[in-house]
Amino acid sequence: MPNGVAPVIRAAGLRKVYGSTVAVDDVSFEVAPGExxxxxxxxxxxxxxxxxxxxxxxxxxxGSLEILGRDPDxxxxxxxxxxxxVPQLDxxxxxxxxxxxxxxxxxxFGLPHAVxxxxxxxxxxxxxxxxxxxxxxxxxxxxxxxxxxxxRALINEPRILLLDEPTTGLDPxxxxxxxxxxxxxxxxxxxxxxxxxxxxxxxxxCDRLIVVDHGRIMAEGTPAGLxxxxxxxxxxxxxxxxxxNAEAAVALADLGERxxxxxxxxxxxxxxxxxxxxxxxxxxxxxxxxLVRRSSLEDVFLRLTGRSLxx
Amino acid sequence: xxxxxxxxAPKEARGVxxxxxxxxxxxxxxxxxxARGTNLWVMVSGFFExxxxxxxxxxxxxxxxxxxxxxxxxxxxxxxxxxxxxxxAAAMTGAIAxxxxxxxFKMRFMRVYDAMLATSLGPLDVALGEMAWALFRGxxxxxxxxxxxxxxxxxxxxxxxxxxxxxxxxAFGFASVAMGITxxxxxxxxxxxxxxxxxxxxxxSGTFFPISQYPDWVQWIVMAFPLWHGTELIRGLTTGALDWxxxxxxxxxxxxxxxxxxxATRRLRALFLS
Ligand SMILES: Nc1ncnc2c1ncn2[C@@H]1O[C@H](COP(=O)(O)OP(=O)(O)OP(=O)(O)O)[C@@H](O)[C@H]1O
Ligand SMILES: [Mg+2]
Numbered sequence: 001m002p003n004g005v006a007p008v009i010r011a012a013g014l015r016k017v018y019g020s021t022v023a024v025d026d027v028s029f030e031v032a033p034g035e036x037x038x039x040x041x042x043x044x045x046x047x048x049x050x051x052x053x054x055x056x057x058x059x060x061x062x063g064s065l066e067i068l069g070r071d072p073d074x075x076x077x078x079x080x081x082x083x084x085x086v087p088q089l090d091x092x093x094x095x096x097x098x099x100x101x102x103x104x105x106x107x108x109f110g111l112p113h114a115v116x117x118x119x120x121x122x123x124x125x126x127x128x129x130x131x132x133x134x135x136x137x138x139x140x141x142x143x144x145x146x147x148x149x150x151x152r153a154l155i156n157e158p159r160i161l162l163l164d165e166p167t168t169g170l171d172p173x174x175x176x177x178x179x180x181x182x183x184x185x186x187x188x189x190x191x192x193x194x195x196x197x198x199x200x201x202x203x204x205x206c207d208r209l210i211v212v213d214h215g216r217i218m219a220e221g222t223p224a225g226l227x228x229x230x231x232x233x234x235x236x237x238x239x240x241x242x243x244x245n246a247e248a249a250v251a252l253a254d255l256g257e258r259x260x261x262x263x264x265x266x267x268x269x270x271x272x273x274x275x276x277x278x279x280x281x282x283x284x285x286x287x288x289x290x291l292v293r294r295s296s297l298e299d300v301f302l303r304l305t306g307r308s309l310x311x
Numbered sequence: 312x313x314x315x316x317x318x319x320a321p322k323e324a325r326g327v328x329x330x331x332x333x334x335x336x337x338x339x340x341x342x343x344x345x346a347r348g349t350n351l352w353v354m355v356s357g358f359f360e361x362x363x364x365x366x367x368x369x370x371x372x373x374x375x376x377x378x379x380x381x382x383x384x385x386x387x388x389x390x391x392x393x394x395x396x397x398x399x400a401a402a403m404t405g406a407i408a409x410x411x412x413x414x415x416f417k418m419r420f421m422r423v424y425d426a427m428l429a430t431s432l433g434p435l436d437v438a439l440g441e442m443a444w445a446l447f448r449g450x451x452x453x454x455x456x457x458x459x460x461x462x463x464x465x466x467x468x469x470x471x472x473x474x475x476x477x478x479x480x481x482a483f484g485f486a487s488v489a490m491g492i493t494x495x496x497x498x499x500x501x502x503x504x505x506x507x508x509x510x511x512x513x514x515x516s517g518t519f520f521p522i523s524q525y526p527d528w529v530q531w532i533v534m535a536f537p538l539w540h541g542t543e544l545i546r547g548l549t550t551g552a553l554d555w556x557x558x559x560x561x562x563x564x565x566x567x568x569x570x571x572x573x574x575a576t577r578r579l580r581a582l583f584l585s
Pocket of ligand 2: 047048049088164
């Protein structure tokens with residue numbers, strides 16, 4: 001976080017308990033203005049629960065939270081007026097057209113019709129949905145709905161945009177269009193907070209992120225920093241067939257800083273993957289397939305939790 | 312109405328669960344914009360239903376029955392007797408259609424309130440906006456029906472004009488209680504209970520004949536039904552049989568309105584801002 005800039009979000013020891021379930025447990029982080037901050041974690045990690053507390057629609061069970069210098073327990077509506085929210089599940093109004101969705105939603109903030117009507121047309125352009133202005137919501141594709149939801153979240157010119165899994169369920173092309181729109185917002189200085197369980201999305205979009213699991217922060221840093229800290233530069237992936245993977249992992253254990261036997265492949269973490277591969281072959285282990293790649297956040301997550309991000 | 316002033320004050324009314332940003336109009340506006348896209352026939356059918364009843368029962372059955380005696384001793388035509396009852400019942404069904412069924416869909420399936428309450432709106436804005444919409448539709452139907460009554464010569468006194476605000480009060484009472492109850496219901500089976508309660512109330516509440524036909528104990532039960540109070544209130548106004556007891560009817564609805572608003576608001580807050 002840049003020194004000297006007051007954070008727009010400050011969470012310390014944040015907790016949320018539902019009955020006997022601790023959904024969020026002692027989570028602390030700060031987000032600087034203009035930053036793109038990510039929450040990366042598997043299903044049930046507590047990402048949405050955290051986002052709902054940030055969005056001032058869910059009261060925290062413990063800890064302290066400050067959004068734009070305000071306490072959501074006391075100034076919920078003032079905070080919500082300055083947020084844009086893209087929930088995990090689309091909740092566009094199916095009784096309204098695309099353009100009406102923007103206008104009606106803008107009115108919820110008490111903005112005058114003339115203002116929201118002008119912004120609606122601008123935002124339809126931003127979301128590349130000009131020709132869908134009159135379309136019914138049910139006639140839009142998943143990617144279009146997501147873009148419209150983002151456009152809707154921008155109608156009140158929010159200072160912070162909260163995006164809960166913005167691209168889950170979209171095909172690769174639709175995801176890239178969406179990422180491009182989010183980059184633009186970032187360039188314009190909008191603070192982005194997003195959750196995802198896609199490591200590539202986190203690497204692409206986030207300046208900084210926390211890795212969460214079971215409601216707790218496992219690690220925090222920039223994508224590159226996290227990879228440097230928790231993984232090696234490269235990874236060799238070798239497959240020997242499901243019966244032999246475990247055996248191979250033992251035999252090759254000394255070749256890398258770390259060797260991870262997965263059911264379908266063996267991962268060898270090393271600075272130079274090609275060198276390791278050459279040694280594997282020299283020792284007479286002939287893999288069915290092999291691949292040398294750079295370490296990713298997926299490897300960081302595997303290292304920290306012993307599990308894959310996407311089950 | 313103490314419960315209404317209480318609503319503004321309690322401690323938990325601030326923060327995440329703050330009750331209102333004074334913008335119930337935006338919720339009303341959402342329905343107005345949405346209605347432009349809906350089938351005109353659906354909107355218009357709410358008007359025709361009581362008119363058809365009036366035609367078949369008033370003109371048809373009325374010919375057989377002749378005159379009905381009012382509590383003040385005057386005899387009026389059967390059509391003039393049932394028309395205000397149909398008006399009250401239409402106010403009830405219209406209000407419940409919007410505040411129960413439409414609210415149920417918006418709450419459980421369309422997730423309209425999730426979206427609304429992520430903005431600066433509060434649960435009281437949502438409750439009042441939805442009720443205002445139910446009243447608006449009810450008011451339109453009521454006014455149109457009163458015009459039909461006027462043309463048919465069924466308004467026997469100038470006070471009939473007051474049946475419009477009275478119909479709004481009746482609709483408000485039903486809308487607010489219906490929304491309060493609906494916020495606790497989760498399934499279609501539970502929603503069917505609303506219809507299950509409405510039908511006997513409709514048949515028994517003095518819409519089609521004076522409740523003096525019943526034994527005493529049935530009369531007492533009927534007098535506990537809200538629709539009976541609505542029917543009596545509106546019938547008094549359209550026939551000109553004014554009576555101090557009408558204030559009791561108005562008071563009955565004032566309590567319904569207050570209770571419904573409190574429950575609907577609390578429940579919306581518990582469901583969407585917890
Ligand atoms: N309203 C609720 N009542 C009870 N338990 C809840 C509620 N909301 C969430 N939980 C529980 O809290 C935990 C965290 O859920 P949350 O939705 O925050 O996870 P998530 O990281 O968003 O997961 P996903 O990737 O599946 O969206 C889960 O165990 C979930 O069952
Ligand atoms: Mg989630």
